[in-house]
Amino acid sequence: MVLIYIDQADQQIKKSSLEAISYGAALAKQLGVTAEGILLGTVTDDLASLGKYGLQKLHQVADASLNHFDAKVFTQVLTEAAKAANASVLVFAHNLNGKAIAPAVAVKLHAGIVTGANSLPDTSNGFTVTKTVFSGKAFAQINIDTPIKVISINQNCFGVHLQEGACALEALSIAIPAASTKVTTTHKVEGEIPLTEANLVVSGGRGLKGPENWGIIEDLAKVLGAATACSRPVSDSDWRPHHEHVGQTGVQVAPNLYIAVGISGAIQHLAGVNRSKTIVVINKDPEAPFFKAADYGIVGDAFEVLPALTAAIQKSKA
Amino acid sequence: MKLLVCISKTPDTTSKIAFTEGNTKFDENGVQWIINPYDEWYALVRAIEMKEQDPAVTIHLVTVGEADAEPIIRKALALGGDEAIRINIQSNDSFVVASQIAAIAKEGAYDLILTGKETIDYNSACIGSMLSGLLDMPFVSLANHMVLNGNTATVKREIEGGEETCEVVLPAIVSCQKGMAEQRIPNMRGIMAARTKPLKVVEPIAVQATTSIKTYDLPPAKSGVKLVAADNVEELVRLLKEEAKAF
Incomplete structure (x- = not known):
């Protein structure tokens, strides 16, 4: 059985x-x-x-x-x-x-x-x-x-x-042993989709230049109903929380769609995402290694491409 | 307060992965070995921080591996353990590895056993949990923060969509991940001191492996990226919807 x-x-x-x-x-x-x-x-x-x-x-x-x-x-x-x-x-x-x-x-x-x-x-x-x-x-x-x-x-x-x-x-009746841990507080981030359970993920890297620019990532994630993620340098610089770090030493994800924005695609990052069904890479550097691991790509400036993509998805869903 | 930190040897994160002998063996040719990052950055460094706060803390390191694991355990000692134990057996079976560590742990009567959340080679995340089964000890997994207060530890652990703080009475096992401590580099004094720190080699206990690796495979290569012009995002949306059926 x-x-x-x-x-x-x-x-x-x-x-x-x-x-x-x-x-x-x-x-x-x-x-x-x-x-x-x-x-x-x-x-x-x-x-x-x-x-x-x-x-x-x-x-x-x-x-x-x-x-x-x-x-x-x-x-x-x-x-x-x-x-x-x-x-x-x-x-x-x-x-x-x-x-x-x-x-x-x-x-x-x-x-x-x-x-x-x-x-x-x-x-x-x-x-x-x-x-x-x-x-x-x-x-x-x-x-x-x-x-x-x-x-x-x-x-x-x-x-x-x-x-x-x-x-x-x-x-089923089973004798329950005494608890070995006592939970004192629980903290949940409201309204956020847990990364490992997400079907769609929008992820940002150093190409976004700073935490203040994350609005375009969040906007795209919102219209898609996607979770947000980031590369290791981004979480190491405290631009984003640690639990968003995707890669070999962070979270490994396997969503339907992974959109990587401004991430060059170091081997350690690819290790965390290569079980994704479809990978989209948006990067202004055509030589970024991530394009080799991607299904679809746009060579362009994230600050222009992302708002346009968000609007196009919104329109397609209307 | 006696701490045991489990240390594993893994290929460097930049290693290209290849296999030999009909895809049944990991190709170690040209591979740089490192301390498993989760063991080093989080478990070991947090133990060292605890010792810095309280000199009564003793840190023992344990690794399961043959003589080629010694540079790794010496490096860990250079970062700051007091003494190390190497159990002289190489195994890919988590149960064999955990049983060896459990035998050492029973003898050493440790208050706290720390592991990394998983190794970056076999990604099994088994050792901490198996130790709790073998030793009947409380286990807090995927911890990103821990402080000791007397005979209890206050630990923050990851839960889906957040974290919880819990108190656990020692002795206990904690698996460590990002957030637990900041990465360190061994200094010259540590490297010199590590040369004379005790490194005990013990022979393994007899245990039957529960699993065996049949073969390895590399992931299929992507067929090639389809590029879309930056001013034609509508085409990307169409491809994602109709071709990839991504949303």
Whole structure:
């Protein structure tokens, strides 16, 4: 049985978990087993409707104390749940919480793990998972050699697939260990689209000359409904916050569309974006290496091109 | 207060990546090795800052690797660790690596174990989490700020669309990322001192690997950029909508 961990925040199921369900359901079908989910805590979503992503059964430990993420507690509860359900494969989203607990759960279950998988495993001869390595510069096909397998999937690599179906609900009772961390404050940037979940990203580099010029990036992002990002020199100079830094040592993104403005395209930056489906580069230097990695390009001054592009997109959407 | 900082050897960020032996082995030819940036810039430097604030802090470094990892661990000592341990085994399996570090951690009774958020070669982000599973310790991942107060640490960690501050009772494991500390360069005094700092080599414990690398592939090359004139943004919008179906 494939057991999918369903991650929530603020009592809402995360989009990355819906993708994990779609992935887990496809994998279950491939293996000829059932796709079941495990949810910790309570959410406001309609759980029976998770069937439309391919989930057949949902196990829920509906204890409100689990609405706060605690890596140690979640590891223990998930391990117990996986044992009780007799799971042969566990699927996580490779999101912030998935990164924190999937490897620990794998250790507890004596399971091999591949984090950041890009596609369904090849199960024709063994169990081989493809993942990105060298920060986006290459892929590795990795065999998981243990009876139980754990996979966490890269966000935006598989997509959310809708189908017909209902999901059965089953309450699961597991003793919850004492919390190991206490959250004192939470700070969320309102109205901003989280970069790793974004389908569209508009990113700015040093070519924009200073933080005061970011309005044209934000305007374009706004008409597209895109997240904003930046290159490393920009975040290092504190023009933009660190969490916007895309690249080998920052965030790696895989949106549908990545628009790079005034970014030359150093190898470290390309590593963070080369899983994007479509890349657009706008740069006044025709020799910028980024053009070699782009699908579409405009050689021109960002300060003229961007406002025109924003207006053209707005017009096309009207 | 005893700190253990996990150090990994990775190819320099500018390295061109290639493979040999039928795409089953990373080609180390001409590769410059560095301390994994997350281990160095954030985990190690934050540990050093803590020691500067409180001389009672001791910093041990641990790396899992063969003799070719020694220049890296010496460089880390030059930045500021007190002593280092090298576990003499090379492995691409996170479970093997984490099990070796866990064995050292159990012996050393550390108050705080720091890792980088991931290595820039295998990007598994596994070691901190696996250590928490192996040692049954609290784990705070993707931290960008941390201060110690007695037997607790106050840590800021990234969450989707923001951050949260949490308190964790030590001993604990924290994985570190950008924001945690500022990058430093080793000075001459540090480099000289590192030569005489203890570097202990220990033999690995026996552990079965859980995964094996079958093959590597390079990403397919882009077919070539389609250039659009700067005064014809409407054409770009059309291509993005109709050809790329990007929005």
